[in-house]
Amino acid sequence: MTKRARKSPPAGEPPSSPPALSPLGVHIPSPWSEAADSITYDSPVLRPPVTVICGPKNSGKSTFSRHLVNALLRRYTRVAYLDTDVGQPEFTPPGCLSLHICPSRLSRRRCLFFGDISSKRDPKAYADSVFQLFDFYKEYRPSKLANPGEPMLPLVVNTPGWVKGIGYDLLVHMLTYMEPTHVIQMRISSEHKNLPTGVFWSDVSQNEAVNLIYLHPADTDFSNQFCSMPACCRVLIRKQAHYLRDIRLIAYFQQCVPSDLNISTHKELAHALASIPPYEVAISGVKILHLHCQVPRSEIFHSLNATIVGLTVSSGESTDPVRHTPWCVGLGIVRGIDISTDLLYVITPVPLCHLEKVDLLLQGFIEIPKCLLQISKIVEFVLHIL
């Protein structure tokens, strides 16, 4: 095994080159850009890099993977991005695992609805979904005419920050399955939270070289601060994650509302969502499945009303025959159920052409942002009636 493990300079040392600034003004430390450049330009043409970015929470995995994708796009016309962080995905709303071919288009996206913000509840289903997406990447060719033997696209895999216990096992499992060419390990200052150094996922010697790169967070001060913070402040930051998820969902469902409506507050959005005519579908025409839990049939509609569901296509060519996990076209809010007319009302930004094939609604534990349910005037009125 020819292992080329490189270490970035220690956090205390001054960077060798001036820090790069991304167009949005995000501070990119020089070790990061060096690592991204080496991944982009050092790999052979016939074997594009498959990079897995791992590390504990708040270590800058997503930021670095975004930077890496941009760097790769300078050399390659297309770059694949596998997002396995169900809590805070990059391109999709929370609860989804996805593979994107950047520059991203809807047609070049494959998404699986996991239905939870953490893999904790069903690690096996999570791993299966990741492998299904990775298999899709391996078989993906930019054009139909391309040879199966042609080189694949470079791949960037972003992983969740759960690196202890089952989370660690899952990461090992993923790394073993994917056999990456590069592994970026983000390390924070509190060592006990970091992943073990070296090729921790494999004790058997590998045939091909693995470039192991260690990086430190961009804002080490913040990390240090986070660790030295009192427990109550950490809770606040954790709550911030929840808030970020809500914002993601709100932004996602804002796409349902016509863009010419100037919506600036959540209240306005809630009003707009309540007003737009939803899609209607026959209850008998779709299947409803609960992920990670069983719901008695008598309670299905109670559990479904006013919740977020994954809109998936259970049949057709897109379904993997081996794993049987249906592709997800997007999320929707079940905004009302009328049993008497056998109709289900759904709000979703998914265009009708993609929605046509949807015949399976998956319900997980993705909570609808509370602010979308709060419509002061009407709610007051309803409460008055009750």
Add this chain to the structure above:
Amino acid sequence: MDQALKTANRPKLAFELEPAWMGALALEWLKSHYWEPQRSTIPDIRREIRSRLHQMIGYMKKKQQLRLNHSQRKEKCSLKQVSKITMIIARLYSTYPYEVVSVLLEQLQSQALDPLDNEQAEIHHIKLLSSLVPWLLLNLKELKNSGQISIFEETQGIPTSIKFTPKISLKEILHKCLLLSLSGNKHLIDSTIFIAEMIGNSLLIKRVKGLHLLMLQNVHITADDSASTLETLFLQEQQSIKQAIEKFDTLKSRRRVSTEQASVKTEMKKKMWTVAKRWTPCPIGTLPCTFSSTPSIPVLDESVGVCVNNDTVINEHECGDVSALGKREPSHGISLPDNSPTPKKLKETAQNGELDDVNWQAIPSMKGLLLVDGIWRKVEEEELLAIESNAFKRVLTRSSCPLAGRRIGRRSFHTSPALQRTRLGRAT
């Protein structure tokens, strides 16, 4: 035996001849000496029928002449003869129906083809003969119904069990009648419909009727045309072509409409997802009311009837493992009071699932019941007093672990103090 005796008495064959000739010669001899005489003894049915019919015709003619001469006595006599011959023919018909009918038809045909003096007489004859066809068919039907004859249908194989070989094919008769009815004879037309009805094929009846309507139209046209000129004929031809084109166009348009409807239906099927046509703003989770602008809370309980799975009773101990995994299990129905040796399970609700009032009424009142390990049990006051003591309570919960499969009898709580003691002892 016959043959053996006869050959014994006749002069023997010369066996000196060559063997090649022998077979042929023997057959020839057999034919001349045995087969031919035997054949001559067999009566020729057709000939007999024919002669009988001739006789009948003769008598009929005689009768007509006598009627013209007004000699009643002789007429009566000939009538007797006629009835006698009719009886004979009827008997013959019962044994040889096909032969009788065919001879009769032959006779009729020969009579019809007989060169007659004038055209009117011919027409009269045809009318007369064709008027007989419905009568014949009626008889045929009666005979068929009474089971005296069987009718051969092409679709069926010939049954071997039937005594006489069925030779009458209704389709053949229909075919003949249709050919003959082209002249527009009403009797024949009626009889074709009659045959079609006898066959019992509704489509065939429809077609035959349609054909006759067309034929009747043609008859009218030809009747009208008898005096018309070539020009009018040409005009009528044109008219009919025009009508045909119109009919064709309407058919085409109908077909188009039906295909369009079909395509619309398939589109409807395809369009499972549609945007709601009418919508009044209401908060997420509620439904717009059809009568007013106020939102309504949807009734989601109707589905209770759909599939309520109450067929199993799981107590806490069974649930324990599942809850440890952090998974929600479907809630289970309340079990019935423990009146039976084993914990009684609620019967599965009807498939279409109305949890009807009867079921609710069937559940007795909760008075005097205590929920023990998910099962409602009748508890008397004494038992309650006993339960009050902590030690006994523990015993009860421990002993009720296997309650799902076994009932702890009331006696064991009360009338067996020894057992109580032992349990208490174990508990303490």
